[in-house]
Amino acid sequence: MAQVSIRDLEKAYGVTKVMHGVSFDVADGEFVALVGPSGCGKSTLLRMIAGLEDISSGTVSIAGRVVNEVEPKERDIAMVFQNYALYPHMTVRENMGFSLKLRGGAKADIAKSVGVAAEVLGLTPYLERMPKQLSGGQRQRVAMGRAIVRQPAVFLFDEPLSNLDAALRVQMRAEIRALHERLGSTSIFVTHDQVEAMTMADRIVVMRAGRLEQAGAPLDLYDHPENAFVAGFIGSPAMNLLLGQAGGGQVKLSDALTLPLESAASGAVLYGIRPEHLELVPIGTSGSITATANVVESTGTAMFVGCNSGELTVHALFSDRPQIKRGDAIGLRPKPGLSHLFSAETQQRIG
Amino acid sequence: MTRDKWGDVLAFVALTLGAVAMIGPFFWMISTSLKPMAEQFDMRLIPATLTTENYPKLFTIMPFHLMIWNSFKIAGISVIGQLLTCSMAAFIFAVVRFPGRNFLFVLLLLTLMVPGQITAIPQFIIFKWLGLYGSQAPLYAPAFLGGAFGTFLMRQYFQTIPIELAEAARIDGASLSRIFFTIYLPLSKPALAAFAIFAFLFSWNDLFTALIYLPSDPEKTTLTVGLALFQSQYGGQWTLMMAASLISVAPIIIAFFLAQRHFVEGISMSGFK
Ligand SMILES: Nc1ncnc2c1ncn2[C@@H]1O[C@H](COP(=O)(O)OP(=O)(O)O)[C@@H](O)[C@H]1O
Numbered sequence: 337m338a339q340v341s342i343r344d345l346e347k348a349y350g351v352t353k354v355m356h357g358v359s360f361d362v363a364d365g366e367f368v369a370l371v372g373p374s375g376c377g378k379s380t381l382l383r384m385i386a387g388l389e390d391i392s393s394g395t396v397s398i399a400g401r402v403v404n405e406v407e408p409k410e411r412d413i414a415m416v417f418q419n420y421a422l423y424p425h426m427t428v429r430e431n432m433g434f435s436l437k438l439r440g441g442a443k444a445d446i447a448k449s450v451g452v453a454a455e456v457l458g459l460t461p462y463l464e465r466m467p468k469q470l471s472g473g474q475r476q477r478v479a480m481g482r483a484i485v486r487q488p489a490v491f492l493f494d495e496p497l498s499n500l501d502a503a504l505r506v507q508m509r510a511e512i513r514a515l516h517e518r519l520g521s522t523s524i525f526v527t528h529d530q531v532e533a534m535t536m537a538d539r540i541v542v543m544r545a546g547r548l549e550q551a552g553a554p555l556d557l558y559d560h561p562e563n564a565f566v567a568g569f570i571g572s573p574a575m576n577l578l579l580g581q582a583g584g585g586q587v588k589l590s591d592a593l594t595l596p597l598e599s600a601a602s603g604a605v606l607y608g609i610r611p612e613h614l615e616l617v618p619i620g621t622s623g624s625i626t627a628t629a630n631v632v633e634s635t636g637t638a639m640f641v642g643c644n645s646g647e648l649t650v651h652a653l654f655s656d657r658p659q660i661k662r663g664d665a666i667g668l669r670p671k672p673g674l675s676h677l678f679s680a681e682t683q684q685r686i687g
Numbered sequence: 688m689t690r691d692k693w694g695d696v697l698a699f700v701a702l703t704l705g706a707v708a709m710i711g712p713f714f715w716m717i718s719t720s721l722k723p724m725a726e727q728f729d730m731r732l733i734p735a736t737l738t739t740e741n742y743p744k745l746f747t748i749m750p751f752h753l754m755i756w757n758s759f760k761i762a763g764i765s766v767i768g769q770l771l772t773c774s775m776a777a778f779i780f781a782v783v784r785f786p787g788r789n790f791l792f793v794l795l796l797l798t799l800m801v802p803g804q805i806t807a808i809p810q811f812i813i814f815k816w817l818g819l820y821g822s823q824a825p826l827y828a829p830a831f832l833g834g835a836f837g838t839f840l841m842r843q844y845f846q847t848i849p850i851e852l853a854e855a856a857r858i859d860g861a862s863l864s865r866i867f868f869t870i871y872l873p874l875s876k877p878a879l880a881a882f883a884i885f886a887f888l889f890s891w892n893d894l895f896t897a898l899i900y901l902p903s904d905p906e907k908t909t910l911t912v913g914l915a916l917f918q919s920q921y922g923g924q925w926t927l928m929m930a931a932s933l934i935s936v937a938p939i940i941i942a943f944f945l946a947q948r949h950f951v952e953g954i955s956m957s958g959f960k
Pocket residue numbers: 349354372373374375376377378379380381
């Protein structure tokens with residue numbers, strides 16, 4: 337049974353509608369990432385699940401019960417906020433025990449629960465400190481600790497890692513995921529960072545402008561984006577999306593450039609090919625793009641090349657280290673079977 | 688010297704002049720209150736003959752101690768009333784979203800434009816009807832009905848507290864009143880201290896209301912009324928007048944120094960991190 341079930345959820349602030357009917361399910365024990373550009377309604381959706389925001393229409397169910405009219409504290413959820421929202425005048429211990437205290441738990445029980453959570457998160461030495469005496473990563477852990485002491489059915493995270501530096505972010509990513517496994521909990525994790533979503537989630541829900549664009553396993557989204565938006569959003573560096581005319585087993589991208597097509601589609605299309613799915617071939621190879629490199633960036637593990645072919649801009653990513661310098665002319669050929677085709681009009685996948 | 692330093696020097700000189708202008712009359716008051724009557728016009732800043740005789744003399748003329756106590760009591764109760772009701776209203780305005788919130792808030796601010804003299808008569812009729820005329824209640828009871836200034840001040844401060852704290856507490860299971868008392872109030876000490884001083888000053892300095900409701904019965908009336916009476920009878924005797932004045936401002940000065948740190952923090956509204 338779905339642990340969280342969202343049905344036709346809509347949200348309007350006054351006359352401005354910001355959510356236009358979103359539906360998806362989160363299974364028991366699943367880790368779902370809610371991803372999309374800033375302002376697409378991720379926080380709003382999460383806050384509606386938490387009960388902090390009124391629902392304009394549609395339903396939110398948790399553990400089979402519609403909770404639209406249920407107070408946040410009765411929903412059996414816990415939330416970790418972007419700015420952690422630790423109570424600044426309470427010690428770590430008091431922060432973590434606050435919800436249990438409000439529930440009227442016995443002092444000894446609270447101390448025990450807090451102790452266990454602190455142990456799990458490595459916070460035991462810091463229990464008597466105030467939040468401002470902690471580093472960013474430690475505050476993050478306290479915020480998580482505050483959530484886990486309540487043993488909720490569902491954890492909600494709203495961009496919890498965005499205030500951390502890059503290295504810590506990678507570390508916390510793994511820690512949150514490990515914690516999720518260990519507690520066997522259900523988690524909904526909001527982020528605008530698709531890498532975070534790809535690396536952490538069992539399933540990703542991609543949103544744009546208050547609509548659900550696609551939901552699926554990370555690699556499904558990567559391999560089979562259902563529309564041009566998801567194609568461009570998932571994957572880094574982003575997929576090349578080139579406007580062209582399809583017909584007769586070919587796609588014409590410019591006067592000088594025509595590529596073979598495995599699909600029989602015709603008409604105006606967006607031809608998609610990921611940078612890592614372009615291979616370096618001798619100039620003039622059939623079915624290849626001749627381009628001039630004008631950005632060459634190497635990270636050691638990979639080499640990113642930005643090039644121009646006439647009007648077109650194409651990005652390529654190589655995991656070996658080809659000898660390419662700025663200004664070089666190179667031949668790029670899409671690896672067979674890895675291109676994507678979207679209707680230019682509807683942006684939907686057509687092949 | 689760099690330009691910045693010249694700026695500092697100018698600011699320092701201006702502030703010094705300002706401080707002298709402020710402290711001068713105050714110092715004169717202290718000095719005069721410590722002179723014997725015969726030397727009150729001797730134009731010396733430092734008294735030729737130092738005496739404290741004016742102070743005990745005051746209390747034989749009028750029971751100032753009773754009036755000080757009355758003023759203290761009334762101001763104290765007013766402060767409690769204002770702190771409680773204004774911060775409650777401010778909390779709702781700052782934290783709870785409800786239809787018409789901004790309209791109601793503007794309406795509240797508009798009451799700042801209404802001078803006290805306009806509401807004095809209706810208020811008098813109400814208190815008379817309630818049978819409270821002649822008691823001290825009309826001086827502190829209104830403090831329990833909130834007020835635009837305090838609500839505004841506290842709301843501004845509450846808005847600097849991240850709303851997520853209230854939301855996190857709500858998810859943790861706290862009721863609105865719980866959030867108010869255990870999260871917002873403890874985090875607002877600087878603003879509360881600043882506002883408490885304002886409220887105390889306002890009540891302590893109030894002559895108008897006291898004149899309306901309290902007969903010049905020293906058992907009941909406030910220090911401001913006492914001072915006014917004293918001035919009308921002993922107006923020419925400046926040594927006594929200055930001693931009485933000093934007594935009336937001393938509590939405020941003491942209160943300010945005690946709460947100075949909070950006060951400045953609260954006014955500058957920086958406080959939250
Ligand atoms: N209280 C509010 N009043 C009006 N509009 C709001 C409010 N909160 C959010 N919005 C709007 O709703 C949309 C979604 O916001 P949000 O859920 O915060 O986006 P995200 O978290 O994906 O960045 C945005 O366009 C935002 O401007």
